[in-house]
Structure formats: C-alpha cells, structure tokens
Amino acid sequence: MDKEITAVRIGVSACLLGQRVRFDGGHKHTPFITDTLGKLFTLVGVCPEVGCGLSTPREAMRLEGDPAAPRLVVISTGEDLTEQMLAYCREKVVELEKEDLCGFIFKKNSPSSGLSNVTVYDGGIPAGFGRGLFADAVVQRFPLLPVVEAEALSDAPLREEFIERVLAYRKK
Numbered sequence: 160m161d162k163e164i165t166a167v168r169i170g171v172s173a174c175l176l177g178q179r180v181r182f183d184g185g186h187k188h189t190p191f192i193t194d195t196l197g198k199l200f201t202l203v204g205v206c207p208e209v210g211c212g213l214s215t216p217r218e219a220m221r222l223e224g225d226p227a228a229p230r231l232v233v234i235s236t237g238e239d240l241t242e243q244m245l246a247y248c249r250e251k252v253v254e255l256e257k258e259d260l261c262g263f264i265f266k267k268n269s270p271s272s273g274l275s276n277v278t279v280y281d282g283g284i285p286a287g288f289g290r291g292l293f294a295d296a297v298v299q300r301f302p303l304l305p306v307v308e309a310e311a312l313s314d315a316p317l318r319e320e321f322i323e324r325v326l327a328y329r330k331k
C-alpha cells in the first residue's frame with residue numbers, strides 16, 4: 160500500500176461510516192466507503208447535526224422556505240435551527256482547513272449533509288430543491304474540493320472519477 164495515498168484524507172458524513180448519529184439513532188453504514196475507500200484513504204467523519212449540539216435520537220428536520228437560502232426546521236414543532244447550524248458550519252469549515260481534506264463524501268437527501276436535490280418545503284408542500292446547510296458551507300469554503308454523494312459511488316465510472324479527482328486534488 161502506498162503510504163502517501165493512505166495519508167490522503169477524505170471527509171465523510173459520519174453516519175456513512177456506521178456511526179449511530181442519525182435522528183432515529185441509527186446509521187447508514189456504507190461498506191464500500193469503509194472497506195474499500197477506507198483502505199485507500201484516511202476517512203474523517205463529520206456529523207453536523209450532532210456537531211451543532213443536537214442529541215441522538217432527535218426530531219426529524221427538513222429544509223423550508225426559499226430553495227436558494229433554505230432554513231433548517233424541526234418538522235414536528237416548527238423550531239428553526241438554521242442559526243444554530245450556521246454558527247457550527249462557520250467554525251467547522253475553519254477547523255476542516257487544518258484537516259487538509261482532498262475530498263468529501265456526503266449523505267444524500269439530508270437537510271444538513273445533502274449535496275443537491277434536497278427537497279425544500281414551503282407551506283408544508285415541496286417547493287423546490289436545495290443543498291443541505293453543512294454541505295453548502297463546505298462547498299462555499301472549498302469550491303475546488305472534489306465532492307460526491309455516497310450513492311453515486313455505487314456507479315463504477317463515477318467512483319473511479321471521484322478517486323481520480325481526489326488524487327489530482329492532492330497534487331495541487
């Protein structure tokens with residue numbers, strides 16, 4: 160194994176690594192990430208919802224309002240957690256600069272971690288699609304960082320393309 164490659168660090172939504180951080184107390188362990196990519200790279204788990212101070216389990220949330228600037232809202236109570244999450248994001252992206260990440264794998268459909276096409280509701284009905292607040296903060300802070308949703312990695316060409324982008328980013 161190329162030690163230089165295993166030193167390459169990739170951020171990953173923590174639930175994909177098997178960490179029980181989801182709102183329902185479960186995880187979304189994705190063996191390809193831990194068993195295959197984990198042998199190639201060093202994986203750095205991040206759960207923004209736990210990181211911003213929410214408990215596990217917790218009430219489910221969704222994006223609401225303007226799809227271009229959605230708010231993070233607890234579905235059952237309407238509590239708006241946007242500012243709490245954004246405050247975390249501002250600090251976390253600074254911290255991630257020190258992690259020297261060469262890529263990030265996000266969990267699809269999450270109002271915090273989804274990279275694209277996360278449903279945004281308005282008046283209780285779907286009004287469009289947006290990006291999870293933490294994923295957006297990472298993309299804004301590191302615009303050239305290779306990013307992908309975990310589900311895309313089940314497609315072999317997309318998987319290879321992501322790995323190539325990560326290795327190319329490492330060399331820059």
Ligand code: SF4
Pocket residue numbers: 172173174175180181182205206207208209266269271272273
């Ligand atoms: S999708 Fe993101 S916020 Fe939700 S449990 Fe996974 S890491 Fe945490």
